Amino acid sequence: xxxxxxxxxxxxxxxxxxxxxxxxxxxxxxxxxxxxxxxxxxxxxxxxxxxxxxxxxxxxxxxxxxxxxxxxxxxxxxxxxxxxxxxxxxxxxxxxxxxxxxxxxxxxxxxxxxxxxxxxxxxxxxxxxxxxxxxxxxxxxxxxxxxxxxxxxxxxxxxxxxxxxxxxxxxxxxxxxxxxxxxxxxxxxxxxxxxxxxxxxxxxxxxxxxxxxxxxxxxxxxxxxxxxxxxxxxxxxxxxxxxxxxxxxxxxxxxxxxxxxxxxxxxxxxxxxxxxxxxxxxxxxxxxxxxxxxxxxxxxxxxxxxxx
Ligand SMILES: Cc1cc2nc3c(=O)[nH]c(=O)nc-3n(C[C@H](O)[C@H](O)[C@H](O)COP(=O)(O)O)c2cc1C
Numbered sequence: 001x002x003x004x005x006x007x008x009x010x011x012x013x014x015x016x017x018x019x020x021x022x023x024x025x026x027x028x029x030x031x032x033x034x035x036x037x038x039x040x041x042x043x044x045x046x047x048x049x050x051x052x053x054x055x056x057x058x059x060x061x062x063x064x065x066x067x068x069x070x071x072x073x074x075x076x077x078x079x080x081x082x083x084x085x086x087x088x089x090x091x092x093x094x095x096x097x098x099x100x101x102x103x104x105x106x107x108x109x110x111x112x113x114x115x116x117x118x119x120x121x122x123x124x125x126x127x128x129x130x131x132x133x134x135x136x137x138x139x140x141x142x143x144x145x146x147x148x149x150x151x152x153x154x155x156x157x158x159x160x161x162x163x164x165x166x167x168x169x170x171x172x173x174x175x176x177x178x179x180x181x182x183x184x185x186x187x188x189x190x191x192x193x194x195x196x197x198x199x200x201x202x203x204x205x206x207x208x209x210x211x212x213x214x215x216x217x218x219x220x221x222x223x224x225x226x227x228x229x230x231x232x233x234x235x236x237x238x239x240x241x242x243x244x245x246x247x248x249x250x251x252x253x254x255x256x257x258x259x260x261x262x263x264x265x266x267x268x269x270x271x272x273x274x275x276x277x278x279x280x281x282x283x284x285x286x287x288x289x290x291x292x293x294x295x296x297x298x299x300x301x302x303x304x305x306x307x308x
Pocket of ligand 1: 024025026027049050051071073075077103131134169195196197219220221222224246247248249267268269270271
């Protein structure tokens with residue numbers, strides 16, 4: 001059975017994954033946190049926590065609230081910063097066989113470009129995922145992802161600053177995600193990942209105050225799956241670059257739906273909080289499905305639900 005997939009066919013390094021399953025940024029730390037729970041080298045790739053130029057403490061607590069079929073988070077990009085990541089995480093990643101994708105975020109186009117420049121050529125880093133979709137920071141973040149022009153500008157700047165494959169992560173908090181996807185693809189994105197979280201909130205009726213310290217947060221988990229799936233379907237009809245589907249994937253059947261809608265690979269996020277083995281369970285479920293359905297190659301599943 002062939003589950004391998006090339007996510008950056010036009011890039012000179014390429015981004016060849018042994019299988020299409022990876023964790024979603026921010027839900028899997030730096031990979032190391034999950035090593036004792038299962039063999040993370042079995043995954044197609046690892047995507048690390050969103051990384052900024054300087055370390056960040058993130059937003060005030062509470063930062064995570066459970067909702068019906070999902071969670072609201074307002075972590076606010078707490079992270080160790082790019083220098084520590086290069087010094088302390090990348091050398092270990094370089095010993096791994098699974099490729100590591102570094103998720104980056106900034107407040108200005110120049111931040112993204114500088115991050116990409118610093119990560120270029122670092123052993124242990126196989127690709128960059130550009131987060132233009134974080135709803136939980138005051139400046140930058142999702143602002144870039146809501147406008148096709150701004151999204152294209154960030155993408156072009158990152159592409160110019162690095163030879164690594166560049167994935168651009170899109171926000172659902174926009175009126176037309178397909179137009180943004182087309183803009184970033186035209187600006188040179190090797191692939192697009194979608195979706196990030198939906199902006200939302202919850203109120204503590206006893207205290208009469210918002211439950212999150214940041215007032216608003218991002219909704220993720222099974223609650224968003226049908227909308228995420230629809231957006232992947234829409235974007236798959238609009239761009240030629242590979243799509244990484246994300247949003248509420250908990251079980252293998254969810255992942256297969258995204259692949260059938262047009263995703264070449266998928267990310268498992270919130271599901272890892274309830275079941276830390278979720279990514280590998282999803283992988284095994286995909287393998288079982290393909291065996292049962294006598295499908296030899298993952299490529300034969302991609303976008304099948306789109307065909308007449
Ligand atoms: C606690 C938490 C932290 C997250 N941090 C990031 C991040 O740093 N960068 C990013 O691009 N997405 C981040 N996300 C969004 C996820 O990567 C993913 O796009 C989203 O949660 C939808 O997938 P899911 O429903 O499977 O969780 C975060 C999500 C959660 C729940």
